[in-house]
Amino acid sequence: MSSVSVRKKIEALGTQMSLPTVRKALGVLEGEHASGRRGGGGDVMDMRAYEPGDESRLIDWKTSARQGRPMVVQRERLSTSRVWLLMDVGREMTGICPSGEQAYEVAANALRMFAALSMRRADDISLVFGDESSITRIPFNGGFAQFERTLDTALRRNWNHGRNIDALLEYARRIKDHEALIVLATDEHAMAERHIIQ
Template sequence: MSLLKPEHLHALHNLPLAAKQAAEGLLHGAHLSRRRGAGLEFSQYRPYQPGDDLRRLDWRLAARSDRYYLRESEVDTSLVVHLVLDATASMNHQDSNGLSKLDYARLLCAALAYVATQQGDAVALTVLHPAGLHHLPPRADARQLPRLYHALESIQAAGRFPDAGTLAPLTARRQPALTVCVSDLYEEGQEMEQLFTRLRAASGEVLLLHVVARNELEFSYRGAVTFEDLETGRQLQLDADQQRRAWQQHMQQWLRTTAQQARTHGFDYYQLTTSEPLTATLREFLRRRSVV
């Protein structure tokens, strides 16, 4: 499964099947996050402490040993996984393999939704688009995945990042959740940083998945090239061979700064390259979900 790259999954032209194939190899042996507490499945005993619920005392054990112990159980700790997808025009940028950032992000969100659903979590989706927010409220029922797949398949990236008024409903209600933001983080000012900060305040945990194309990292263009900003339409002509080293240095500095700022604000930050297998990203998601 680790050899199944995003472009191969995208070539299936079947988002549910691609998401399933990307995720199932990692789900083998995975289990729900669990915490100890009052539940049905017995886990262990622990000594009684003042203030503990007396209803959980094992009176039979107390009668035999003259000591007081509580029965601890394990209960499932499901939560809301809120997927937030950037669908602005810059996500239309394609790697040399023809896979756009949006294609990669679409597969990634679908696979993450599949993983979360298999773990018993409710999944929500919000697509950030200048025309307005496309939002699917969190649900854990069997029909949520088809709804989510349909929404992802119909996405078209366009325009600039939504304004503050459009984004306001996204953070209006405080609801504990693991918010997973998928974006290339191209912004004019600090609009994304401000949104993620408000999301963290509203939900409590933000996992930021930064999507970068390999040809952006390597600047693999040759000769005279005309670049166009997909969101503003501005054009720039340059000699790619002459500018490659300066571009690479600038790109690496921007990535370091972006990661540092994200972590300073308390976000979990993870950089993704469109040509790499999705399994590493999914494994990171499962690792973060395994915390108590």
């Protein structure tokens, strides 16, 4: 599968967010805690009659009793509000996957997916690259197209240095926002048993 077709699928994901399974996945992905944004804390945005396919947990029982029929309360989406996308850019990521793509291309597509979901929720995104020579936070502001340009530009690099997964994990540990979503994109060989926290 070409990187262009993968990108089209990721972009199309933004139009499918109303599907119940995607909504459920987003709930798991984002965790349900108060947003730091104005109007956060799950403020009521809309009430409407229950429709088949709605999640039963969204039924407001007090309102339903007053109305004499099941009513669904739609609240402001509770969000993480900051997403950190960390990517291993050691030369090991130039290896070829069974799909024929280089590992860094697969990792970049995973980050594109998380960025698309996060932008849909208006989360702030930080993009961080790391290898044995340095850890670099890449400035990013804008929409999905700008994210792709930023990521693509950053991936046009010399892949001369090995990985330093310990440094990336330490960077993640030092992120002070304990409610942020942190994504580490690497290959299956990067993590050792000592990296797994029990």
